[in-house]
Amino acid sequence: MHKEPLAIMWFRRDLRLSDNAALYHALKSGYPVLPIFIFDRNILGDLEEKADARVSFIHQALSNMQDQLLAMGSTMDVRYGTPAQVFKDLLQQYSIQAVFTNHDYEQYALDRDTAIETQLKEAGASFHHYKDQVIFEKNEVIKDDGRPYTVFTPYSKRWKATVNEFYLRSYPTHEYAAAFYKQKPIALPSLESMGFQPVNIDFPTTELNETLVRKYTEQRNFPGIRSTSRLGIHLRFGTISIRELARKVQPLNETFFNELIWRDFYHMILHHFPYVSRGRAFRAEYDLIHWRNNENEFAHWCNGTTGYPIVDAGMRELNETGFMHNRVRMIVASFLTKHLLIDWRWGEAYFAKKLLDYDFAANNGGWQWAAGSGCDAAPYFRIFNPYLQTEKFDPKGVYIRKWIPEFDSLEYPSPIVDHDVARKRCLQVYSAALKPGGQAPE
Template identity: 60%
Template sequence: MKKKLAIFWFRRDLRLDDNAGLYHALRGANPVLPLFIFDRNILDLLENKADLRVEFIHSALSEVQQQLEELGATLEVRYGAPVAVFRHLITEYDIAGVYTNSDYEPYAAERDGAVQKLLEEKGIFFRSYKDQVIFEKGEVLKDDGKPYTVFTPYSRKWRALLNDFYLAPYPVKKYWGNFLQQRHKAMPTLGSMGFRKTGESFPPAVVGAELLRKYEKLRDFPAVKGTSRMGVHLRMGTVSVRALARKAVELSDAYLGELIWREFYQMILWHFPAVGQGRSFKPAYDHIRWRNNEEEFARWCSGQTGYPLVDAGMRELNATGFMHNRVRMVTASFLAKHLLIDWRWGEAYFAEKLLDFELASNNGNWQWAAGCGCDAAPYFRVFNPTLQAKRFDPDRNYIRRWVPELEGLSYPAPMVDHEEARKRALAVYAKAVKDR
């Protein structure tokens, strides 16, 4: 007779410590089998078979597996569509219930609904917990019960609600003895799933106190190590957002503000899912007459625009999967405003290239840069990439690293004149808004 067990389904929470869903699973009545699914519904869409994100996940799972083996347990790793995987698991194990942590993206909600339906038809419960954010869904609302659509008042309410209860870690370690005791099970290799290693290194899963103390002063300068590089760790849950928020409360209000921005965009995506499906938050902006010149888009992608800061950012992204946040704003604004290329083209390109890609933040930031998103300001903001470079890379250290041919004859002339492009963008945007 099969022994009854519970499953904890890892997704965006690849750690054994301070993990909400895992804590509740291990405190339950049944031993816990930890599970991860390499989801073919996602992986089959990835054209780049040297995808850094898949490699990062595989590496993180290897660390979790090593920890579990030290506890006499093992990680069950499957490769397939989640519903199909659970159909198999139901036949292999006597499953009492499945625990997991909530994911708020449209595909994730659809996936979880399908899995929950399958499980409940078999008499198996499905429980999901808040873990990747401090506040989720409807926890930060206006006094009339409606969601905020402007960041500053949302941030004020978020801060007013914050207390030690929301920052307290889950003491998962106390219950590690409740993992199902099993011999080691091998994980699928990257090669068996059609991917290959790149050999790239990943940012460490720690952020130093000194960096946070200097964060507000240095975060806008791409040539210095002034940002935390925690994006991918927050995306995949290799660090706890509660731990980062506790550090931020103690050491850097500016860094806490960045964590709040992340949650603001998560909340927007949850309440207004159409933004994650190609719609502008401000509907009138869906009627902008984009130029969408494919040759110009290709030059932007490859870092050949003739604007050094834009080109440095795009080359850094293509080479490493990372781009500094200040430079992300400049490159995004340049595509949407200077070239009048649909922001969705740029959003998709970043989604393909960024190691720390997260739908809510990527979409929110692109819409902010394009002027069609959750922003109290109108569309008039057009970053001047030359002035941005002078202000935030005054010695050109960042630019020289990525655009070494800058002083030579091979560097291209600017694609567009800034002032002419700015006037053109304002006229096109004004017409779209006026006509609606």
């Protein structure tokens, strides 16, 4: 056992050494700081795809952090197992006085952290956690009467009225780097040792394209051009700082800046309305909808063979790259829920498996918005017309032809449903469920 008293910095969704709230407080704690990361069996065991690009991304980010720590005479201690077992082992190996980590807002994470805090207290160690992945959380932006906002526009106005330099300033972790615990390098477990395979994919850079940000308002809806930052995966895993990014983009483009506020909004919703994490609609009456849930049509949607080019292009982009353009995400979600009358939870789960930047709060919020069941959602009678969406946002078919090489040939399938028929059916099913006295499906 290492007898020297120390603190642990438990990295999760904050895979960087710079501008990290919990790391800053750990390094100032007066104890040498041992950085750890846990490849959580409880999470990885649920992943069907063993060539999961997100696991490779995490491993790559940890390798980059390890290089930085080795240069300072320290090392990451990366473990594979359940958090309870890993901390049991760490408590036997080290004289742990305190554990520092940043907030995670999903239900599994909340339950996990409660259990670990109890485990640590029983061993005489304290547990400290901080806000890091959002600018405002929980009750920091609420109405005057203490209730949470459920509509984005007034929330964003209060958010902007509240934010100032204090909330956007960085934590100067580099000033306290000497406090990292010094010991011999500990090798990271390989992906193969955990049952995963490396993925050969070019992950987006962390560099901000300022020209793109300045043009974001005019160009963001056109999937055929490079109009979005692709920083979602870095925000998801914390390889960039939300505070640093907000400072950079605020003077460049308000529309882009608003996208960062949407992240806070959905995390706030998850905190105040935790039932959405249990598969329930934000607006309870939408749980009365009688979904068709045709498995064959769902397979066509997943595979990008619906016969609706803009939908198919989006799904093929997602399947191949783990990314989908924001405008197209709305189109494919509307198509699944409104044209095919397939439960939004099916689409939510598919995105959860495929998206590199998957984040429960934003994914759930986006899907419920598309289905009409969410906070600040589109009304149920707003049904995207895929053909009109194509005319507006991919008029020359640049995006479509990129992902559907057979588009101009007889090999491309016919539509699996007629738009006008699907629209009328959707309006009938939704209105029947949402009228007073509607009954839940059996």
